[in-house]
Amino acid sequence: MPVGRRRLLSLAAADAQLAGEHYRAAGLLRRAGATGEPRPAPPVRAAVVAARREMGRGRSRVAGQMLTAAAAELWETGAIRRLPTVLALRGWALARAGDLTAAADDAGQALELAALTGDRRAVVHARHTRTLLAVLRGEPAVLGRAPAMVVPLRCDPVGGGLMLLAALAARGPNDLPATAGVAAEFLPDLLECRLVRDRGLSAADLGALRGLTRSAAGPIAASAWRVLGLTTRDGASDCFARAVRLHTTMDLPFDEARVHLSYGERLRRDGDRRAARHQLRTARDAFAGLGATPWRQRAERELTGTDETRTGRAPTGLTPAEYEVARIVATGVSTRETAARLFLSPKTVEFHLGKVFRKLGVSSRAQLAHVFPELAGKAA
Missing domain, CATH: 1.10.10.10 (Winged helix-like DNA-binding domain superfamily/Winged helix DNA-binding domain)
Structure with a gap:
């Protein structure tokens, strides 16, 4: 079959799937040839690798731009079998950058196209994005079951890490896993859960946090400094200042707002209400702008404890x-x-x-x- 005709049939199949015409989409894709589709151009594969690297550095907007270019290339060539993964990854990057609406659209399209192409990896990525959005927005179905669940780390380290985040949003973590096996990006969240539950961290946990500040990439190191600021006896201000400095080179508004929330909580606990109010207001305004309702409410509850006006x-x-x-x-x-x-x-x-x-x-x-x-x- 000529490549041009294969491309048109592949694109028609994608359009039909997104329009809800699943039976017709499957037929069009079969006609396009299940194994005859040309492989994505090398620049697309390179863009996906580069985007993953940028996400690891906390540069979510840059990663989103790279994946947008990759998606455009795939649409242009009709190589739709790689589209679900690219869209799912872009959804994650956009969610981390604070664009929740666009992230939800990408996750939905990724799931639809993955159902057509059989891309199981894309399904997992898209579901992770949807879970992250649910945690940020405070959907009861996710937050309601998070505090009492045992996180299934062996089956799904990222999904388990997201439930740790949900437990923190609900402020009620109960059953927690061992440190081993936790995806590195969620290790600070696990240790914060332990801090909330146990009112302190062990020497081993503190050592793990300090190790992350020295060896981990920017987003993980910033989170580690933030949690250290919550638990250390001396030098809390320096810990939070280091976390803020790391965020100057990243596009992670939710994570940055969490730094201000944690610092405000620490200052209020230490009795410095005036300084706490500034940090908590900054966090509240940032969470409100993101649509992160449970986190905004948490900042507002902390503000009430500082005698904040209505x-x-x-x-x-x-x-x-x-x-x-x-x-x-x-x-x-x-x-x-x-x-x-x-x-x-x-x-x-x-x-x-x-x-x-x-x-x-x-x-x-x-x-x-x-x-x-x-x-x-x-x-x-």
Whole structure:
């Protein structure tokens, strides 16, 4: 069969499957030839490998762009048998980058096409993405069973790790697995579950966390620093600052918000309510922007413990996080110094500052100082 005709039949099969015409799709794919489809071009395979590498570094948006190009190449050539895996991986990358709607679309398409092509690996990847979305959004079917379940690590290390995350969202982990066999990216979550359940970590667990800070990739190291900040007696601020610095080179907004949530929880526990409020407000606003409902609610519960007002708004109409940034910048402090004081990344400070400028109708830091004349020229 000519390659051009095979391509058209393959694309028609994919369209029929996504339209719900499963019987017709299967017939079209059989006509295209179950084994005669040309293999994906080398650039596509290389893009998938590179995207996985970028995800391991925490650069989810870059990975998503690579996988978008790979998907376009597969659609163009009609090589639909590799599409489910590419779409499933892109869904995971987009979910990690905070684009939950697009991630859900990719996971759904991946499952439909995997049912047509028989790609079992893509089914697993797509289900992982859907579970991650359910954990972020707080779907009761997932959170309700997470606290009491024994995580099936041997069968599905990533799926088991996601249930650890669900247990943390529900704040009720009970049965927990041994450290051995846990996917490395979820090891800090497992140790946080143990910390919540047992009110402390063993020397071996602390050693495992410290080992991750030295040897693991950026996302895992940042999570390890975050959990160390929750449990260490001294140097908690340094642990959280290290986690924030690592996030300046990554596109993981949910993970970064968890750093601020954990730091706020630690500060509140240590009695520093004012500093805790800033961290918890930052976390709450980030979770709200992501649609991560249970995590936003958790930040709000912590804020209640700091005597946070109901509105949580500054008199100027800014959000609390924006107000804190504006208040410090108005004193003449640089972006980098502001970020260091608030344990934010410089890009997060610039993001808040841009919103401050728009809301207050100013276009420079000098004009901002006039909005806070009592602070101009003073150290915050």
